[in-house]
Amino acid sequence: MKSGIMEVPDMFVVTKADLGDMAAKAVADLEGALSLRLHPGDWDARVLQVSTLDPRLGIGPLIAALDAHEHWLKTQGLRDLNRRDQMKSWGRTNLLLHIGRDGLAALSEKSLRHLDSETPFQSFINCGLRCSFKAVKRLLPQIRGWPYG
Incomplete structure (x- = not known):
């Protein structure tokens, strides 16, 4: 299977990050696209990698990023x-x-x-x-x- 992309509002999650080059290319493509955004004062959209095989790329950082995004949404009303x-x-x-x-x-x-x-x-x-x-x-x-x- 190749690396997939799951879009969460204001956040991008590249799954199967353990696949190496394919996942790295997906991350680079997303980060490149995000560098062109028109409203840089808005939420700083993040590109995250997750993998069930690599403990360094587990679900913990994704949960922390989702919590941070919810906090930002609350504080901005x-x-x-x-x-x-x-x-x-x-x-x-x-x-x-x-x-x-x-x-x-x-x-x-x-x-x-x-x-x-x-x-x-x-x-x-x-x-x-x-x-x-x-x-x-x-x-x-x-x-x-x-x-x-």
Whole structure:
């Protein structure tokens, strides 16, 4: 197996660091890319190496770096802000993924019989989903950042 890269926000972890040259090249490439960053006053992104075979490259330094990053996020007031933004994003995505599934689940068994004889769009209209779509249209603009609201 070749060396892999696991990206953690503001941190890069090169796994299988015991593979020698391949891992060293991955580290050098990442460090080179990080030297070009546009906002040098931000968190000093780190490139770490880990290996299960080399005790010097164990999980300890990774845990210490993750703890240091969390401390920096807290002191900058970014941890809670980032979590709130992520929860909003997950909520938006979750809502969009479930509208169709939950809409179909809401159909009665009698309504589902229409699906065999009509086009799907006509069946939705005949099953009363027009009202459900209106409700969704009213709800989506209330979600901050929704592009159609």
